[in-house]
């Protein structure tokens with residue numbers, strides 16, 4: 485990205501200075517901010533994708549306690565990572581973190597250290613332009629821009645940008661011009677833009693009277709007009725039929741059968757119920773109940789029919805299974821919709 489083509493209208497120097505000063509007194513205290521080393525910045529930035537800070541906090545603490553170094557994460561199994569990730573959603577992030585940790589641990593072993601710049605970070609699975617910019621600016625104080633939802637909103641309002649651009653080319657140019665202002669620290673500037681979007685320039689009812697850059701903002705009269713609305717999302721509809729195989733362990737316990745996904749909306753490696761009709765040797769199971777649940781996962785609207793089948797010990801012996809049984813008291817890391825189906829099943833059995 486060339487600074488030559490930067491838009492001329494914003495007062496970058498004044499805005500960057502005001503934002504940086506404001507951040508130094510108003511920034512929230514967050515665990516990854518107290519030790520902005522590349523490992524914790526990387527973990528926090530991946531967790532924060534599509535997820536609110538308050539939701540990330542307990543996961544980040546748990547994750548860093550279990551995997552205090554990148555080597556700890558690299559040596560863990562993917563299942564251990566999923567268990568700690570369960571409930572945070574977008575499981576491809578967990579898988580990419582695990583793959584990324586293996587790559588970085590190999591670099592460390594070869595004496596290369598952590599990736600040092602945007603290009604090297606972009607080679608790490610799951611790291612895109614935003615994350616690479618965030619890590620390089622926050623952990624290495626490099627003048628790399630970042631553009632996330634908060635930054636898009638703040639810059640669109642400051643500059644009253646009326647057209648929707650899926651590539652955000654103009655926003656990136658403004659973000660680059662701001663982070664290049666020599667008198668501000670890039671890590672402070674980038675975080676101040678995001679923090680302003682999270683605390684003051686919120687999607688609804690921005691608090692313009694408290695905003696440190698209101699005097700430079702041309703969009704504050706109608707802030708809700710910015711950013712320009714996206715084109716309508718195209719939903720893909722998906723209908724699935726799953727079997728929930730259950731087996732009573734003892735008077736209180738119940739075991740449920742899961743298989744690892746090979747393909748589908750959650751991609752490979754996550755525990756899920758088997759597809760209806762594919763278990764060999766299933767002859768004597770009783771249909772206990774059927775229920776449907778609907779989910780939205782990224783651009784998919786999913787309607788899942790669940791048929792609950794209870795097996796006796798005799799019936800169990802005839803099955804040819806590839807997956808595993810888990811007690812409902814000790815479930816593995818499963819996607820939220822699978823957990824929702826289990827909770828529904830348990831609730832029905834209690835009533």
Ligand code: SF4
Nearest residue numbers: 685690692695698701
């Ligand atoms: S003045 Fe209002 S709309 Fe403009 S950047 Fe500040 S909070 Fe956002």
